[in-house]
Amino acid sequence: MEKITEQKWQLPKGWLKVNKLPWEFFLVLITVLVFAVNSFASPYFLDVWNLSDATFNFVEKAIVALPLAMLIICRDIDLSIASIIALSSVAMGFAAQYGLGLELIVIIGISVGILCGLFNGWVVTHFDIPAIVVTIGTMSLFRGISYILLGDQVLKDYPDGFEYFGQGYLYWVFSFEFGLFLLATVFFYVLLHKTNFGRRCYAIGNNPTAAFYSGINVKRHRLMLFVIVGALAGVAAVLLTSRLGSTRPTIALGWELSIITMVVLGGVNIMGGSGTIPGVFIAVFLMGIVTFGLGLLNVPGIVMSIIIGGMLISVIATPILITKFSRRET
C-alpha cells in the first residue's frame, strides 16, 4: 500500500492542515482577494461614499441572516422570511394610512413579524412538523395575505421622519442601517457564543434527543428562535420600507433564497449543529462586495446570480474535495 501512495501525485505537506483551519479564515481570504481585485478593476470602488451606498443593498438581508443562522444551527429553517417582510411592510403601510405616529408604525411592523414567527414556531413545535414544509406553506400564506390586502395597489403615505430608518446617516458615511446591522451582529454574537441560550442551539442542532434528555426545553427553545427570526424580519421590513418609501405585495420577493445563501456561505451547516456569527458576518460582506464590484463593471444582476450560485457550491465543495484528496494520500 505504501508504495502506491509514494508513486501518486501528492499534495504538499502543509495542505493537510488546511482542513483544520477555521472556515472564517477562508472567507476572509476570499473577501480580501475580491476586494483587491475590485479596487484594481474599477477606479470608483474605493470611494467611501460608493462603499457606503453599497452596504444598503445587503444590510437588510444581513439583519435577517444573523438570527436565521441560529435557527439553522438548531436544525430548523425559515423560508417565509421574505413573506414576513412583505406582510409587515403592508401592515406598516396601512398603519401609516390611518395616520398613526412614527413609533406606532415601527412597533406594528415589528410585532407583525413577531406574530408571524410565533405562528411558524407554534405549528412547527406543537404539531412536530419539519420546519421546511411549514414555512413553504406560510411563505405562500403570508405573501398571499399581503396580496389579498393590497392587490395591485401601492401604499406610500409614510409620515415625515420615517425615511430616516432606511436613508438616514448616523455619522459621516455610516448609515443608520449599517449601524443597526453592526449592533445586531454584536448582539447575536454574544447571544450565540457567550450565553447558555446559544450553547443550547448547538446542543439541539447536534442531537435533539440528547438535548431533550439533558433537560433542555427543546420545543420552547425552537419556538423562541422562530419568534426572534420573525422579529428581525420585522426590523428588516421597517428598514426596507423606509428606504423604498413605498409598499407593494411583491416587496422583498425571492429574498429568502439570497438570505439562506448568505447563511450557508458563512459556514453554517444546513443540517444543523455548527456555524458561527462571525462567519455569517464575513459572508455578508463577501456577497456585498462581489455584487457591488460586478455592478460597477456593468455586469447585469442575473449574471451576478450565476456567480453567487457558483460561489455557494464551490465554497462548500472545496473543503470537501480537499478532505477527500488528503484522505487518499494518507
Added chain:
Amino acid sequence: MKILFTSREALLCMLILAMLLSVGAVAKDFLNLSNLLSVYNDTSILIILALGQMLVIITRCIDLSVAANLALTGMAVAMLNGSYPDFPVPLLMLFGMLLGLSMGMINGLLVWKLQIPAIVVTLGTMSIYRGIVFLLSEGAWVNAHEMSETFMHIPRSLHLGVALLSWLSIMVIVIFYYFCRSSRSGREIYASGNSPTAAFYTGIDVGRNQFIAFSISGLLAGLCGYLWVSRYAVAYVDVAAGFELQVISACVIGGISIMGGRGTVVGCVLGAMFIGVINNALPVIGVSPFWQMAISGSVIVLAVIASSKAEKKSGRIILKSAAIVPSR
C-alpha cells in the same frame, strides 16, 4: 369505510370533487367535459414536474432548480427552433429532455459524490441555470412569430379529443405508477429515503439512488421546458419563476413526506390537481386571483397538520423503547 377518512388520497379526492361541485353550482359551464379537460390540460405540466420532484423528495432531498431547468431548456429549444425552423420537433423535444437530464445529473452528482446537502446544491444551481438563460438569450424574448407552426402545434394537437399535453402527462403518470410500485429501482428509491442506514446495509447505494432521482427530475423538467414554451408561445428569462415552490407545494399537499420514504404517485397527482383546480376555479367564481396564493398556503399548512396527526394515530406502540425514533 375507515380508509375513506384516513387515507390522504381519498380525502384529497373528496376535497377536489367537493370543490368542483361547488364551483359547478355557481358556474354551470365549469363542469362541462371540455372545460374539465382544459383544466386538466392546464395542470399537466405541474403534474409532470411534481412527479419528478416526488422521487427527489422521497430520497430525502429537494430539487429547487426544476423551474430554472425548465426555463433554460425552454429557451434553448425555442432559440433552436427560431434559427432552424426545419429541425424536426420530436428531435427538439429529445434534445430538451437530454439537456434537462444533464442538468439534473449535475445536481445529482454534486449530491452523490460530494455529499453536499441537496437544498444547498439546488439553491446554487437554481440561480446558475437561471443566469445561463440570460446569457443564452441576452435578455431577449422569443415570441410566437419566431416559432414554427409545428413547434407550437404539437402539444395542442388533439388525439381522441384530448390534447397531446394531457396524454403526455397521463403517460408519465402510468410510467411512474409502475416504476414506483413494481420496479426494482423504484423500490430502492423508497428504501433509501425511508431509512438510509437500513438501505445501506441491504446493499443499496443511497447516493446513487439520489442521483437517479435527480436525473429523472431533470429529464422531466427538460420535457416540460419544451411543453411550457410551446404552450404559452413565448420564452424569456423569467419563465416559470417561482414555479418550483408550486411543484413542492403539490407534493406536500399530496402527502409526500418531506422526511423521505413516504408518498404515492396518486397522492402526488391529486396534490397537483388540487392546486390546478384552485387556480382555474377562482376566476370562475369571481374571487380575485390575489387570493390564490393565500389559499394554497393555508392548504399546505392544514395538510401537513392533518397528516402529522394521522401519522401519529396510525400504529400502536407495542414496545415502548421502539417508540423513541431518532429525529432526522
